[in-house]
Amino acid sequence: MKLTIVGTGYVGLVTGACLAEVGNDVLCLDVDPAKIAILQGGGIPIHEPGLQEMVRRNAAAGRLRFTTDVDEAAAFGTLQVIAVGTPPGEDGSADLQYVVAAARAIGQRMNDYKVIIDKSTVPVGTADRVKAAIAEELARRGVEIPYAVVSNPEFLKEGAAVEDFMRPDRIIVGSDDERATLLLRALYQPFQRNHERLIVMDVRSAELTKYAANAMLATRISFMNELANLAERLGADIELVRKGMGADPRIGYHFLYPGVGYGGSCFPKDVKALRHTASEHGMTLKVLTAVEQANAEQKQVLLHKVVKHLGEDLRGRHFALWGLAFKPNTDDMREAPSLAIIEGLLARGATITAYDPVAMEESKKLLGDKIAYAKSPLAALGQADALLIVTEWKEFRSPDFDTIRQLLKQPLVIDGRNLYDPKLMRELGFDYDAIGR
Numbered sequence: 463m464k465l466t467i468v469g470t471g472y473v474g475l476v477t478g479a480c481l482a483e484v485g486n487d488v489l490c491l492d493v494d495p496a497k498i499a500i501l502q503g504g505g506i507p508i509h510e511p512g513l514q515e516m517v518r519r520n521a522a523a524g525r526l527r528f529t530t531d532v533d534e535a536a537a538f539g540t541l542q543v544i545a546v547g548t549p550p551g552e553d554g555s556a557d558l559q560y561v562v563a564a565a566r567a568i569g570q571r572m573n574d575y576k577v578i579i580d581k582s583t584v585p586v587g588t589a590d591r592v593k594a595a596i597a598e599e600l601a602r603r604g605v606e607i608p609y610a611v612v613s614n615p616e617f618l619k620e621g622a623a624v625e626d627f628m629r630p631d632r633i634i635v636g637s638d639d640e641r642a643t644l645l646l647r648a649l650y651q652p653f654q655r656n657h658e659r660l661i662v663m664d665v666r667s668a669e670l671t672k673y674a675a676n677a678m679l680a681t682r683i684s685f686m687n688e689l690a691n692l693a694e695r696l697g698a699d700i701e702l703v704r705k706g707m708g709a710d711p712r713i714g715y716h717f718l719y720p721g722v723g724y725g726g727s728c729f730p731k732d733v734k735a736l737r738h739t740a741s742e743h744g745m746t747l748k749v750l751t752a753v754e755q756a757n758a759e760q761k762q763v764l765l766h767k768v769v770k771h772l773g774e775d776l777r778g779r780h781f782a783l784w785g786l787a788f789k790p791n792t793d794d795m796r797e798a799p800s801l802a803i804i805e806g807l808l809a810r811g812a813t814i815t816a817y818d819p820v821a822m823e824e825s826k827k828l829l830g831d832k833i834a835y836a837k838s839p840l841a842a843l844g845q846a847d848a849l850l851i852v853t854e855w856k857e858f859r860s861p862d863f864d865t866i867r868q869l870l871k872q873p874l875v876i877d878g879r880n881l882y883d884p885k886l887m888r889e890l891g892f893d894y895d896a897i898g899r
């Protein structure tokens with residue numbers, strides 16, 4: 463099949479590469495010439511395991527190309543996949559300007575049947591808006607060309623995006639157009655050889671499914687974070703409680719980890735957008751209101767712990783910080799808890815040396831020289847009053863504790879990801895503070 467991907471970010475690039483991998487002809491469009499130049503030069507603008515090789519392989523085979531030429535992109539794909547950003551507007555609603563602009567650009571140029579696929583996370587009713595925008599553009603041109611708009615929300619996880627796309631748990635297709643549904647079935651057939659994973663539903667239900675899933679995951683995290691804070695006061699260990707809870711198949715072990723709050727480009731904005739949608743329809747989503755509030759507080763938990771150990775005034779204090787990305791295996795720092803922690807420490811006069819395996823370049827773009835960077839985890843520790851662990855990268859799981867203790871000015875480790883055994887840490891001579899233990 464011939465596909466155009468509109469928006470070559472985390473979702474667009476992974477989608478384009480994976481669809482090319484199974485033999486489709488894919489043209490990826492972006493309005494950012496710098497991004498397209500990197501891709502045309504054989505690089506990739508983001509860190510995502512397995513993606514670079516897949517992009518190279520398919521580009522070399524001629525199945526995956528990159529462009530900033532909107533005319534070429536609109537003419538190319540029978541399937542036009544919209545994967546542009548939907549950032550939060552000032553009122554918390556999803557800002558649809560990029561989605562609508564992408565739809566209009568297609569409507570202004572298309573000359574034959576197109577299926578427009580909304581892959582971006584968009585509020586219920588967006589497919590109707592996209593349909594209307596295209597209809598307006600066609601009417602302006604005085605032409606009648608058949609087209610369909612379907613919802614196909616994306617569920618990939620950054621850090622495992624290629625794997626998730628190639629082996630999806632489910633593929634949601636919201637469509638009221640039979641021809642379009644058939645095309646999407648054919649498109650996704652290579653990804654579900656083992657058993658059917660495609661769930662076809664009406665467009666509005668598909669749009670809501672994406673928000674419902676992210677809101678549920680955010681709820682699990684905030685719930686565990688609140689319980690962790692309670693466990694700490696009660697003298698219980700949340701890690702044992704977590705295991706006890708997860709053993710119940712109705713609950714399950716996934717996504718029950720307490721930490722420093724959820725971040726990233728999806729949960730925060732999607733929770734906000736769903737609350738906004740509800741309020742537009744005269745409803746308050748009480749659970750999600752609390753989820754958001756609990757998360758905002760949780761992002762301050764590490765900072766409160768620092769203050770508890772070292773006092774409010776942190777002038778002259780220096781901290782080693784492990785992990786900047788909002789989660790492991792990505793360089794994405796959108797809404798990362800590390801940013802809130804760094805901001806709080808700097809505001810109290812502290813200095814920071816950070817280490818992250820892949821996100822330091824991204825951090826430099828966001829923070830400039832406000833903090834220092836180290837080339838390795840151990841190199842970040844010199845003269846630090848404490849080690850703060852913010853992202854659970856694998857390489858932090860079994861470090862050289864003796865060297866850590868020697869390098870730190872005092873043996874204080876504040877662990878926002880519960881990586882170590884508190885008893886062992888005490889035996890090793892650390893003052894170890896984690897989440898809910």
Ligand SMILES: NC(=O)c1ccc[n+]([C@@H]2O[C@H](COP(=O)([O-])OP(=O)(O)OC[C@H]3O[C@@H](n4cnc5c(N)ncnc54)[C@H](O)[C@@H]3O)[C@@H](O)[C@H]2O)c1
Nearest residue numbers: 469470471472473492493494546547548560564582583616
């Ligand atoms: N990142 C994730 O893990 C993830 C997962 C599932 C769903 N989503 C959703 O997918 C959407 C995209 O997210 P992302 O993280 O890939 O965003 P991103 O910011 O990484 O990428 C969006 C890209 O679209 C480009 N763009 C904007 N307007 C354009 C236009 N008119 N034509 C062509 N290109 C245009 C931007 O330059 C940018 O490169 C969002 O709605 C997001 O909520 C993201």
